[in-house]
Amino acid sequence: MRKINVPLYVAAFLITTAIFAAGIYVGLVIEQEAAKSIYASLEKSTQRIANAQLMFLLEDSPSFCGVYEEDLEKVFEEADILGKELEYLEKQKQVYDPDLKNKYFALELRNYLMAKKVKDVCGGNFSLALYFYSSNCTECERQGEELTSARDITGWRLKVFSFDGSSKSSIVDALKKEYNISAYPTIIIDEKHVLTGFKKAEEIVEKVGR
Amino acid sequence: MEFNIKVVVELTILYLALFIMVFFMLVLVQNRHRISKRPRPDKKWKPKISVIVPAYNEEENIEKCVLSVINAEYPKNKMEIIIVDDGSTDKTYEIAKRLEREYPKIIKVYRKKNSGKADSLNLGIEKASGEIIATLDADSYITPKAIEKMLPYFKEKGVMAVTAAVKASNREGFLERLQAVEYIYTLFSRKVMEFIDAIYVTPGPFSMFKAELFKEIGGFDRNNILEDQEMAMRIQSYNYKIRSSLDADVYTEVPKTFGSLLKQRIRWHRGGLRNSYKYLHLISPEYGDLGLIVLPVGFLSVLAIFAVLFVFIYTRVYSMPIPLTQNFLLLMLTPAIIIGVMLLLLNLLWIYFGLKVFKNEKIDLPMVLVYIFSYAYLISIFWISAIIKELKFEKLRW
Numbered sequence: 001m002r003k004i005n006v007p008l009y010v011a012a013f014l015i016t017t018a019i020f021a022a023g024i025y026v027g028l029v030i031e032q033e034a035a036k037s038i039y040a041s042l043e044k045s046t047q048r049i050a051n052a053q054l055m056f057l058l059e060d061s062p063s064f065c066g067v068y069e070e071d072l073e074k075v076f077e078e079a080d081i082l083g084k085e086l087e088y089l090e091k092q093k094q095v096y097d098p099d100l101k102n103k104y105f106a107l108e109l110r111n112y113l114m115a116k117k118v119k120d121v122c123g124g125n126f127s128l129a130l131y132f133y134s135s136n137c138t139e140c141e142r143q144g145e146e147l148t149s150a151r152d153i154t155g156w157r158l159k160v161f162s163f164d165g166s167s168k169s170s171i172v173d174a175l176k177k178e179y180n181i182s183a184y185p186t187i188i189i190d191e192k193h194v195l196t197g198f199k200k201a202e203e204i205v206e207k208v209g210r
Numbered sequence: 211m212e213f214n215i216k217v218v219v220e221l222t223i224l225y226l227a228l229f230i231m232v233f234f235m236l237v238l239v240q241n242r243h244r245i246s247k248r249p250r251p252d253k254k255w256k257p258k259i260s261v262i263v264p265a266y267n268e269e270e271n272i273e274k275c276v277l278s279v280i281n282a283e284y285p286k287n288k289m290e291i292i293i294v295d296d297g298s299t300d301k302t303y304e305i306a307k308r309l310e311r312e313y314p315k316i317i318k319v320y321r322k323k324n325s326g327k328a329d330s331l332n333l334g335i336e337k338a339s340g341e342i343i344a345t346l347d348a349d350s351y352i353t354p355k356a357i358e359k360m361l362p363y364f365k366e367k368g369v370m371a372v373t374a375a376v377k378a379s380n381r382e383g384f385l386e387r388l389q390a391v392e393y394i395y396t397l398f399s400r401k402v403m404e405f406i407d408a409i410y411v412t413p414g415p416f417s418m419f420k421a422e423l424f425k426e427i428g429g430f431d432r433n434n435i436l437e438d439q440e441m442a443m444r445i446q447s448y449n450y451k452i453r454s455s456l457d458a459d460v461y462t463e464v465p466k467t468f469g470s471l472l473k474q475r476i477r478w479h480r481g482g483l484r485n486s487y488k489y490l491h492l493i494s495p496e497y498g499d500l501g502l503i504v505l506p507v508g509f510l511s512v513l514a515i516f517a518v519l520f521v522f523i524y525t526r527v528y529s530m531p532i533p534l535t536q537n538f539l540l541l542m543l544t545p546a547i548i549i550g551v552m553l554l555l556l557n558l559l560w561i562y563f564g565l566k567v568f569k570n571e572k573i574d575l576p577m578v579l580v581y582i583f584s585y586a587y588l589i590s591i592f593w594i595s596a597i598i599k600e601l602k603f604e605k606l607r608w
Contacts (some may be wrong), residue, residue, distance in 0.1 A: 002498030012233040019552055020225055027545025034540035041537060085537050
């Protein structure tokens with residue numbers, strides 16, 4: 001029978017548990033910070049587009065187009081990154097925050113409406129796509145990739161606004177009613193072309209105005 | 211934080227890995243003064259030493275190997291070299307015979323049909339007359355002071371075997387340099403294992419044993435493909451002690467190509483699995499830290515490789531390009547990642563201690579970095595290949 005150094009085992013157990021607990025704690029704090037930080041980015045972006053809309057109400061003459069277009073570009077960029085962050089949160093970390101998603105779709109809708117107005121007044125050379133997907137639709141992931149490549153082919157002249165049809169968001173519900181969405185994926189380009197079912201990037205690009 | 215099977219597996223592996231790391235760190239800290247301490251040499255004690263050199267097709271290495279023993283700083287009249295030619299088909303036997311003619315008082319050569327290394331060693335043990343028996347691989351050579359540095363360890367009660375500081379002799383290619391670093395860390399780990407009496411291998415390149423040991427526990431297991439490990443496990447099962455010298459330098463040729471390295475490691479790991487199975491009864495508090503920590507960790511680390519593989523497959527590789535925003539950086543710092551980083555830091559500290567112990571060794575810093583960040587993957591490849599072959603019952607040869 002050999003000797004067992006019991007205090008050594010106890011010390012190792014205590015130190016390990018302490019390091020482990022500290023790691024978990026820091027990790028959880030950071031996780032909360034991440035959610036807060038995404039909320040903050042969303043708020044900032046929403047504020048920016050709301051301000052642009054206010055200015056537009058005040059003054060919608062074409063002479064201000066440069067300012068609006070600049071704001072829009074900025075907001076599109078931010079919304080694109082936010083979309084990716086939310087997707088990562090949901091798919092990689094299995095965190096589903098309905099409030100966060102609802103706010104994000106509200107931002108998407110605001111952006112869409114603003115872009116439509118700017119296009120009417122300033123006549124920008126771009127197309128607007130409403131993209132309806134669902135979390136239980138097998139083709140939607142591939143469709144998302146095709147949309148991204150369609151956007152790249154057109155040199156970002158295609159602006160995509162995404163909405164999750166399976167989310168409990170009241171905003172998405174309203175849009176689904178407005179555009180009679182019953183199947184996923186569905187893409188509506190410039191409120192004229194309705195593409196239902198999986199479509200390749202080339203088919204989407206064809207519908208983008210020149 | 212969501213609790214799914216992936217997170218549970220991930221955190222369990224991390225906790226166990228952290229525990230093992232902390233445990234060995236504490237052992238090291240507790241025994242820090244023993245690391246550089248050497249037993250006092252006894253000028254009067256010069257026992258007869260029989261060095262057994264089993265050789266199979268080693269015409270290129272055998273002369274250098276044997277001459278390194280001849281040139282060792284030890285009285286020639288207290289030394290014999292027994293070369294056992296295991297039915298070589300090249301000029302090994304002729305070279306050995308020539309050496310025997312040159313040093314007739316020291317060298318004896320025996321020849322037998324090819325029957326494996328363990329058998330060759332046993333023939334050598336049978337013919338040996340020394341009080342101490344050393345085994346020396348024909349593709350290795352010892353440095354002049356190696357024997358003198360290892361001997362004093364036998365003065366401690368219960369010590370039956372002493373291991374040498376085996377290092378890589380060839381260091382040209384990338385893989386050879388990587389193995390050179392690996393061998394240094396193996397030495398360091400083995401020394402820490404010594405402190406808790408848990409050394410589980412007496413390396414074939416060069417190890418020394420008391421001759422009486424073989425009378426009591428028998429010779430090398432001829433059915434074993436990892437006979438040097440089996441011997442150490444057997445010594446442990448008899449509760450004898452193994453000591454390890456950090457400065458008795460012995461150089462061995464390491465595989466140069468990935469193929470030959472893979473072949474060697476598959477043999478090590480398959481042999482290791484079989485030996486662990488054979489000595490499963492050592493996993494018990496009766497065998498102290500060896501039974502409670504070291505042997506279970508061997509099994510756990512194999513399981514961990516598969517657990518990591520599972521986590522990797524479960525986490526579908528995220529294909530989307532991720533913009534480097536502050537939010538994304540925060541999102542990716544999960545508890546598992548943070549604990550993983552702590553583990554990495556402890557690992558770096560361990561490696562740093564190892565480097566400090568071998569401060570006379572020329573440090574190949576780029577390779578140390580490669581070792582830190584790629585070794586786990588390499589080991590995983592070796593283990594998975596070994597287990598696949600084992601499950602297919604593929605025939606195993608030396």
